[in-house]
Amino acid sequence: MKHINIYILFIALLISTSSFAQQTPGSKQTKAIAIVGATAHIGNGQIIENSVVVFENGKITSVNSGNTNTSGMTVIEAKGKHVYPGFIAANTALGLVEVDAVRATDDQNEVGDMIPHVRSLIAYNTESKVVESMRPNGILMAQVSPKGGRISGTSSIVQLDAWNWEDASIKTDDGIHLNWPSSFSRGRWWLGEPAGLKPNKEYANQINEVTNFITGSKTYLKGDKKPKHLPFEAMQGLYNGSQKLFIHVNDEKGITDAVHFAKENNIDQMVIVGGAEAYKVTTLLKQHNIPVLINAPHSLPANEDQDYDMPFKLAKQLHDAGILIGIQLGNRENFQTRNLPFYAGTCAAYGMEKEDALKLITSNTAKILGIDSFVGTLEAGKDATLFISEGDALDMRTNILTEAFIQGRQISLESHQTELWKRYSEKYKNP
Missing domain, CATH: 2.30.40.10 (Urease, subunit C, domain 1)
Known part of the structure; x- marks a missing residue:
């Protein structure tokens, strides 16, 4: 009788949970x-x-x-x-985070500072309810990107209807993500410092740390590769052109320094992610043919001296300057990715032609991610x-x-x- 009760309980649990499974x-x-x-x-x-x-x-x-x-x-x-x-959602944590407050469901941020060998794809959960909720709004593909650290890891691009991450992948390990140091830092008010912005005294040192890592990886890859160094090996794609370097940076100085950094290190495939002040350096971006994945427009200006509607009209300004642009969702909560088409619609409301705004989440993003030969x-x-x-x-x-x-x-x-x-x-x- 005890075994029968356990069996009945198991069946009841199976029925109660199956109704919540992904389609x-x-x-x-x-x-x-x-x-x-x-x-x-x-x-x-x-x-x-x-x-x-x-x-x-x-x-x-x-x-x-x-x-x-x-x-x-x-x-x-x-x-x-x-x-x-x-529609294609760039730079998302889809499938990596289910409930922000539950650590066991959050795989977007791994331990470490320089971890290009950490692959977001293997943590991607195809049965995520968040992923499932994207499709009714037309979002059918996404770049799943790691967060945190200086070099966060490697992203991959997936389609949003799959049994597992192997089936989902449409471009594996497409790029490495670098969080560029901020040239300014905020005062630590809890230590009695002024709360406003001030120059980041560690800015040069932080850039040197990245430069030294790049130099070390090149030396390792040219040598006998002993002992085995996984982070250095993961950098190979940046140097042979098979991967892109996604540099997350918003300020004018940071964007300028990041572009020069990539060129000095012979990294030709790079993308600016964020680019809140990219409108100030359009000549530089166009000169080096560098695309920008801009922040979603439903936000406040990055700085106090910017126009109140700068996030809304940034897309048109960069488009008119001849910059290849798309929309990325890295600054949004995971579930808000579903609003991607409406972010593009907002760009149309602030000056872009409707079909040009559509490109921000279709053909332009496909080109930036290197998948335009088969989607977009x-x-x-x-x-x-x-x-x-x-x-x-x-x-x-x-x-x-x-x-x-x-x-x-x-x-x-x-x-x-x-x-x-x-x-x-x-x-x-x-x-």
Whole structure:
């Protein structure tokens, strides 16, 4: 009898927890699909009215307007709706943090200061409820990045419908993340110091520490590599061009110093992450063809002397200066990544053309992350990672997805949030 009770308890626990599991990943595409009649937002600035988007075996085969032979295909009638390439969230902690206050669910910040060998991908949790909640807003891919330390580790890019991190990865170990020292520091008020900004006396020493690490890694890689040094070995991709260096920095001096640092160390593939004062050094950035992943615009100005709306209009200023830009979410709480399309919509509200704003989370971000050969736009030969929305996907009032596909697989748009919404809608509908 005791064993029967234990068995019943086990079954009850299984049933109670299974309802909270992530949606099962979509099945592999077995038949050609045509989306007919929608307004297609290609992601490169082009719009096709009354479009026909065809994809087969997980790849887009054609994007046309007007009549296309769709016999033998599964046809999705989407007249009056809009089709978009899947949105890409750059520099996120998706899948690395579930509950900020529960240390056991937080894998974004490892112990150590110079740890390029720490890979965020192996800690990525595909069954995260936070990850699941991204897809109903059209966010179908993300760069999962480590945080903390001076050199935080290595990021990877994933698609958001997978059984495990191996299945999720679409670009493994794409870049190494460096948190550039701040040229200013705040006074320690608890020690009686003025609370305002003051020059960071350790700035030069902190840069020297990074320079010495770079020099040491180059010496190690040119030698016999004995004894084995994992952090130094992890730097190889920066020197052979297979990885990018993502330098997290916001201030004008820091950006300038970071660019010169990368060039002096022959690191050609670099990206500025943050760039709150990038508008002050556009000539330098354009001269060296350096892209910027700007902070999400829903924030206060970085400094007291900036325009009150600087975070909102920064994207247009950099775009007009000819800088390749995207939006990154590193300065946002994990769950707020779902607002990515609305951040792009805000950039449109502050001067950018709507299709240029769309590029900030599609083709531009794909180029910056080095995945534009297979995602980022609706073009033949690229992955069928796309979605259909009832209206403008950059507007929270009309971003209402009806279907979404990742690599041709139709995915579920249900999440624990939509389940709760349905449950309590019924509760108050029928008291």
